[in-house]
Amino acid sequence: MPMSTATKKQKIQLNRRGFLRVSATAAGGLLVSLYLDRPSLAQEGAGNQPQRPPAKAYPPDAFVNIKPDGTIHITVNRLEFGQGVHTALPMILADELDADWSQVVSELAPAADIYRDPVFGIQMVGGSGSIAHSYQQYRELGAKTRAMLVAAAAALWNVSADQLRTEASKVYGPAGKSATYAELASAAAHLPVPATVKLKNASEFRLVGKKIKRLDSRPKCDGSLKFGLDLQQPGMKVAIVAHPPVFAARVKDFDDKEARKLAGVRDVFEIPLAKGSGVAVVADKFWIAKQARDLLKINWDATGLDRADSSQLRENYKQLARTEGKVAKTVGDVKSIESTAPANLIVAEYEFPYLPHAPMEPLNTTIRFDGDSAEAWAGSQFQTFDQMAIAQVLGLKPEKVTFHTEMAGGGFGRRAVPDSHVQREAAVIAKRFRGTPVKLIWTREDDIRGGYYRPMHAHRVQVAIGADGFPSAWRHVIVGQSIMAGTPFAMMMKDGIDPTTVEGVADTNYNLPNFHVSVHNPTINVPVLWWRSVGNTHTAYVMETLIEELAARAKMDPIAYRRKLLKPDAKKLRAALDLMDTKSAAWRRRLPAGHAVGFALHEAFGTGVACAVDVSIKNERPRIHRVTIALDCGVAVNPLTIESQFQAGVGFGVSQLMAKGEITLKDGRVEQRNFDGYVPPYIMDAPVTVDVHIVPSTEAPTGCGEPPVPVISPAVVNALTKLTGKRYRSLPLVEV
Template structure:
């Protein structure tokens, strides 16, 4: 999901008016008994001394369980080995994302939005345990210490574990404003504690949605229209019903659903359906036709998103004017686990097991379709094999299909299972986008004019979040093109919002995924034509308040030993700097020519994401983001053929970066006392421009149409 600017934050918060409370809600306090101490909505202390943290953000490989549990454990002064984690239930009154106003994960907000609430929850639990010990031992609370999960009173020689104090702590009152540690008191925050879910994933006990089976469960496969916007005209289910294991066929809003005893039968039954599709409202244009239309709109310009000075006058007076057009394709998320979910429908409600990225809206959508009140729909968020934005649909497309399939059949247990082909051809792509750039240089090679016209589809238009569009500008379309850290006199950014039946969605780093490439490669080209060093040239035009940008750029130049674009031995270097999700990242990439395509040997990274909760997870997230962004820049592309059919249905035609193509990565994390900011996405935007800039240093040409390697 895109970044939340102040106005967008205000809208989302105002839409729900929810506050994350540290105090224990009444219905959870009822669970606190002699066996388990439940100090608040986030923590459970069991008699075996384990501490379970209820994490309000989905864990799909990014380390959220570990990061948020670390915050609690540090403030509790717990021992890491006693900590456990599980997903919190769907309940926005308790678990809303403070930046969204609803319960959900996205926009690299899990850590920033949880930094204070999770620490407060841990500190409150610690205070209650200390109070319990003081009352039990009849000693002053101020004389009690807590370390590594042991509560002690030196004067009397008494000590107890958290589990020992569970019964007494249940009678303690949670402090309204628990005292938090200062950064110099942290014992776990800033350390490389072990990932909390890794043991489950390595010993096979981790439960994903595909592992969920319910008594009498039927597997559902849905035949979707082969063109976006098409609908079912008519269908004949005779052959499908003759497939062994197929029990039923029903038409639902998204297509034709086949119900079977297992996945194989469901897929075979779906293949046997005879369907006539109605293309009256379908997207029939090819990628080339759409791209041409978008390119014309980009040249013409759209609504002004940001403007300084008099650009037309500056361009007229410029000694040199440079133009460029950048074309970006539709991209699939291509996460390892295709979409799947299980639902149990009863007369009085429903229970769902799925990788829910936005539980609040998933719950409401399912309830609305089935005719229940939202509290009567239980969402069990499962460990999930990736998302990159795919599971965060504003229209809750997938769970809507799940609920519709269940409604069409009646009470029972159902598993909706998508295949790789369903996922790859199902839309909700990163939008196809065109940037038209224009730069003016004076006689000394200084930038005196900057134009960036963007043409793309809006992710928010037509969704429940459309109110976030201000003045016709969807901020997720141009984020990164605006609010740049450089002083670019006489500049203008415009947005032409385009329409297509192809559904689009946020994709890891959202608008930054294309704006960073367009702005950083074009800037690099202007610096080159102006005779400037690519690092020093950037440093020279950074604004006075861009101190964190300056610091990461200087750091990456230092660790890479930057001495210019020529690294010798046929290797060129490219640099890129980009801030997204309030984190600052600079990269230098070493690239050679491997038979006409880039070969990336090493990437140096400097990142400032505030206080580093777990440095090893930050390094892993940056490395993963680089792999994801490099794969897209090098190979990935969803194309529509003439007539609107998607050409790529699986990994055989949707090329993904291979392990042998992954570069060596060196990450330097900046020391910081600032509150933590996002890290799941900020590593993706700079990699493509860093490689693109190195490639131009090698060949004289920046790739202007991505991917770099096209079939």
């Protein structure tokens, strides 16, 4: 996902003006909205601009709706796709509100300016920022709503507010007086919003920091919760698109005679894509549309297009890595490494493939175009971009597109696409079917072959080793496509360097003298995108396998080696490492024969993570018996959800190790088509046990969705090295 650790460290100028608006509902409830007036994303950081845009008029959508029946509806300004914000954000607000948790209802926000991320100025989920960015925001919303309810009770009873207390959605006063929030809501709606409020101390939290069961668990388990793919609308049609086999190719001509013979096929026509063109099939049902697409005979024109080939790219990247690229970081005497004796020099070359996201729920978007307005339904990580893209295609203003955020079955970055290509396709098709809802579905094959992968990378690292066994110089070259270039996020690049390529290396928490990092970002005809934990997926692997190798050469305990090498200010990593050491010590002392332990330590999205694994080899594949993870993420809003995120994140990270866990191209065409060619982890590949331990903290919360992914792969191969004596410089692990 975008806006990861390296990117967040860049200064972004924001015009922060937040205020609350309160209104009484027709039914007598209380609506509380938080309004944020800030420059658009394209203008953030542009401090030299003399004028800022005028304040916008925002629609009266609410974050808090206290209804007459006592239920408190809290709107979540994010997409829920498994990470748990549907529960965690309401917990934060409800805690400051002193709400009765059993009466809290969580709802996903539609696309609207008031729901934009308080830091990045667009409505989005990414960079593990949902809780980190909205923690203060939701606390203040809860506290100010509570203050207004208390003020309403004080006026009703003619007492001062400091004589009142709140608990479980009630205000209690002197002489046994009490009133529910629902009873006070209408009166509170007519009171001024307090300019400032006192927030709770951590010791006063009743929900934050507690293991709270997720609000969406039961409906997900019993099947009653509906995802975007489940959406049904009266008269709805289903669309599928035939995409070019070579990225950006165009339709030369096509024969749809056989496709149109199928009953239920409504239309077949060429559509423009983000790059190139395709052929859309619209039918009454999905299966009819898919069968019709299979019957199409399309001639494609790929004239002048680069035809990517994985074998050739690997060789090209390898050669590029042997040359200096654009300098991302330099410290000390960068030429000192050139005089290092070969015996004291490690030269390591690494290779990483393209990776698909493959979320469980295939990509989909439903749109109904009514001429002067439209309605859209999608599980989107980028509501602002997707709403704007639909409006642009339909010739509407964004506010004329009602955009519903649907529950999504995973994403891992795949639903955060700057060019909104799925939504654009859906809008082009819907425009042809005015007044009729049309659901565009990308099949699993479309997704696996459709691009927008984690970029392919190569690393070349030279490490000079001093007499004490620690690095005396480090030269590092990274090669890989830029994710940000050519997107609205290119403004975050500095000196032409994509920070998502070098994060995890250029900003390392290890004290590396004479340190030099450079990068090449070649342009390849393969669409790329952030993949859960972004650049850390490959940089952590390189750093942590090399650190383990250096510890072995120094004949030092790998935990002690890391402690000594860490910078003094790497407090989160030290805390996580110490906790992991303590929690894993017992089982590490009792390793059975044929087992080995591997370690990894990495900070991403502001969260320090330490990992220890127990690994053996079974049927020529790694068997992960146990994983102990410790993390320092600041305030742990919902430890139960964090535990789930880290357990699942470890499983996701294992996908990098799978023998068939890669995307390859030949003559510009993707060779894999489904889970038969790209094979994700199965039960036998997943860790048997994952225990998660959280460092106690009252610091501001940091990310949890992405930080577990980078550590598992290097930890596993570090253990494998002890079992086999091999160094694993390339992923996936085709052979152990």
